[in-house]
Amino acid sequence: MTETMKAVAYTRSLPIDDAASLTDVVIDVPTVRPRDLLVEVRAVSVNPVDVKVRAGNDPQGVSKVLGFDAAGVVRAAGADVTMFAPGDEVYYAGDIGRPGTDSQFHAVDERIVAKKPSTLDFAEAAALPLTAITAWEGLFDKLRIDADTTGTLLMVGATGGVGSIVLQLVRALVPGLRVIATASDDAGTQWVRALGAADIVDHHLNLRDEVRRVAPDGIDYVFTTHSTGQVETYADLLKPFGQIVAIDDPETLDVLPLKPKAISWHWEFMFARPIHETADLIRQRELLTRVAELVDEGSVRTTATTVLSPIDAEQLREAHRLVETGHVRGKVVVAARW
Structure with a gap:
C-alpha cells in the first residue's frame, strides 16, 4: 500500500x-x-x-x-x-x-x-447511503412508522435525495400510508410519481391550500427538508397528535403553534450515532x-x-x-x- x-x-x-x-x-x-x-x-x-x-x-x-x-x-x-x-x-x-x-x-x-x-x-x-439512513431513521426511529401504519404523510422536498428515498421506503414497507409529495414542475411531478407518491402538490404555491385540496381532513405526518416559515402551516394541516420530522437547519424556530394539537417535533441527524459512538x-x-x-x-x-x-x-x-x-x-x- x-x-x-x-x-x-x-x-x-x-x-x-x-x-x-x-x-x-x-x-x-x-x-x-x-x-x-x-x-x-x-x-x-x-x-x-x-x-x-x-x-x-x-x-x-x-x-x-x-x-x-x-x-x-x-x-x-x-x-x-x-x-x-x-x-x-x-x-x-x-x-x-x-x-x-x-x-x-x-x-x-x-x-x-x-x-x-x-x-x-x-x-x-x-x-x-446518507439519504437512506436519514430517510430510514426519520420514518422508523423518529415517526415510529411501521408496516401497519395508515394515514397520510406530507413529504416536503420530495424531489431531493432524502425525499426520493422516503417515497420508495414507504411504498416498499408501509403500503397503508399515503404520501403527498411536493414538486414544482412536470419533471419533478413525474419523478415523485414514479417513486410512489399518491398525490403531488406545488410548494411554490400556497402549501396549505395545495394540501387541503388533496387532503381536506388533514394529515398525520410531515417529513420536511424546509422548515423555515412553515411551522404554522404544518400545525394547521396536521391532525391532533400529528408528528413532524425535520432535517434542515433553520436559524430560528418557534414550535409553540404545535402545542394546541399536541403535535410532536423530531430532529433527524444521521451523524448523531457516529459522532457520539452510541x-x-x-x-x-x-x-x-x-x-x-x-x-x-x-x-x-x-x-x-x-x-x-x-x-x-x-x-x-x-x-x-x-x-x-x-x-x-x-x-x-x-x-x-x-
Whole structure:
C-alpha cells in the first residue's frame, strides 16, 4: 500500500466558482483504528451537508477533505474487524467528525458500513447511503412508522435525495400510508410519481391550500427538508397528535403553534450515532444492509441522476455547484478510479 494518496480538499471557505474552493492534493493514507476498514473509494456523492460544511467551516488554511457518501472496495482492515474482509464491495455515509471520502483511500468504522447492493455499480450505490439512513431513521426511529401504519404523510422536498428515498421506503414497507409529495414542475411531478407518491402538490404555491385540496381532513405526518416559515402551516394541516420530522437547519424556530394539537417535533441527524459512538452504532450497518436487500429485490432504485467523472477537484466543484442551486432531482455522483 502506498503511503500517500490523491484527495480533494479545501483550505478556505470560498465561492464554488473560485478555482481554489476545492483543490487536488496529495496527503497521507489514513491509519486505521482497530474497528476500521480502509476503503479504496470508487465513487462519492455530494449532499447539501458537503456544501454547508465547505461554506460555513473555514479551516483557516489547513487542508480539509470533505465527502460523506462513498462506495468502494475494502483494501485493509483493523485488528478488531469481524464483519468484512479485503475485496468486499461496500457503501456507507461516513462520520462528520472524521476526514471525508473525497480521497483515494478512506478509513471508516465497520459498524456504519454495509455490503454494496450487488445489482448496482459503484456510482449508483454511492448515491444512497446518507439519504437512506436519514430517510430510514426519520420514518422508523423518529415517526415510529411501521408496516401497519395508515394515514397520510406530507413529504416536503420530495424531489431531493432524502425525499426520493422516503417515497420508495414507504411504498416498499408501509403500503397503508399515503404520501403527498411536493414538486414544482412536470419533471419533478413525474419523478415523485414514479417513486410512489399518491398525490403531488406545488410548494411554490400556497402549501396549505395545495394540501387541503388533496387532503381536506388533514394529515398525520410531515417529513420536511424546509422548515423555515412553515411551522404554522404544518400545525394547521396536521391532525391532533400529528408528528413532524425535520432535517434542515433553520436559524430560528418557534414550535409553540404545535402545542394546541399536541403535535410532536423530531430532529433527524444521521451523524448523531457516529459522532457520539452510541451503543447502537451498528444500527446504521443493519439498515444499510436492509436497503441493499430492497435494492437487489427491485423495491428501491438508485437516486443517482447526474454522474460526473473522474473524482477530482474540477468535477467535485461542478457537483457542489449543482447541489448549491437547490434544483437537483435525486443525487449528484462523482465516480471512476483516481
